[in-house]
Amino acid sequence: MVLENYVILQAGIPARVHFTDHVIERRTTTDPGTGRPTSRNVLVFEVDKLNGKDVFAKYSIMAEKHAGQFSPYLEDKSYRGYDFIITKQGEGYLTSWSVTVIPKT
Amino acid sequence: MAQKSRQVEVRMVAEYLKETYPQYPFINKQPLGKVPEELMTALGYKRAVGMTRPFRPEVDAVVIMPGALILVEAKVWNIVNGLAKLPLYKSLVPFTPELKEYQKLPIVMELVVGWTNPNLEIMARDAGVTVRVFCPSWLGEVVESQHRYWTREYRVEREEKLRMRELFGVE
Numbered sequence: 001m002v003l004e005n006y007v008i009l010q011a012g013i014p015a016r017v018h019f020t021d022h023v024i025e026r027r028t029t030t031d032p033g034t035g036r037p038t039s040r041n042v043l044v045f046e047v048d049k050l051n052g053k054d055v056f057a058k059y060s061i062m063a064e065k066h067a068g069q070f071s072p073y074l075e076d077k078s079y080r081g082y083d084f085i086i087t088k089q090g091e092g093y094l095t096s097w098s099v100t101v102i103p104k105t
Numbered sequence: 106m107a108q109k110s111r112q113v114e115v116r117m118v119a120e121y122l123k124e125t126y127p128q129y130p131f132i133n134k135q136p137l138g139k140v141p142e143e144l145m146t147a148l149g150y151k152r153a154v155g156m157t158r159p160f161r162p163e164v165d166a167v168v169i170m171p172g173a174l175i176l177v178e179a180k181v182w183n184i185v186n187g188l189a190k191l192p193l194y195k196s197l198v199p200f201t202p203e204l205k206e207y208q209k210l211p212i213v214m215e216l217v218v219g220w221t222n223p224n225l226e227i228m229a230r231d232a233g234v235t236v237r238v239f240c241p242s243w244l245g246e247v248v249e250s251q252h253r254y255w256t257r258e259y260r261v262e263r264e265e266k267l268r269m270r271e272l273f274g275v276e
């Protein structure tokens with residue numbers, strides 16, 4: 001069991017994760033552009049496997065374009081039946097995420 | 106009215122893939138094309154792939170089936186652009202290092218749209234692209250607003266809205 005609170009992705013390095021649950025939280029963050037506080041919805045997954053190791057961690061998503069890649073799996077929590085390989089690329093507004101969806105057999 | 110900033114196409118492609126190919130692995134936002142050999146030798150595979158990512162075209166998804174590789178491009182707006190991109194993307198697959206192990210598979214091109222029309226079907230047939238209409242109820246609203254955009258009623262409504270904004274000094 002690896003103890004890691006949050007899964008932090010490094011640009012260009014894929015991470016294979018399995019999610020067990022999720023919540024949508026309202027968080028207040030500082031807008032990097034204006035420096036002012038702003039309130040946003042954040043999609044937070046519970047992660048039990050990270051690159052094949054058992055973990056007890058969270059994966060937090062603020063970007064709507066990344067959250068949208070998981071939207072069909074949220075309502076029925078069907079993400080439990082898949083592994084996801086997530087690769088982050090770029091920084092700031094140019095960040096993109098390539099997600100490989102692998103059904104669990 | 107739905108706006109482009111709502112990431113409609115991201116949700117559309119994710120739902121389409123889950124409904125249509127639930128039993129097969131797929132890759133969202135797959136970059137395509139060559140990564141220079143010299144860069145791979147100098148920096149290693151992972152760093153070279155990461156560095157070239159912003160300069161490589163990206164297909165919405167690649168579905169890996171036992172007998173075929175399916176390139177999927179989803180479009181709500183500018184659907185002809187989506188159609189035009191697919192044959193070009195297909196030409197890059199043999200040079201894509203991430204897809205090296207699937208290069209013997211035949212490639213199928215799929216354009217996923219919220220609505221279709223006879224001219225799109227003619228062009229798609231000619232380009233060897235399959236058109237799939239995928240329009241869940243939430244997307245229907247988007248498609249409808251897109252069609253309304255060009256009507257006289259909507260134009261008048263829009264002009265009135267702009268006039269009121271100007272009158273009240275609203276940005």
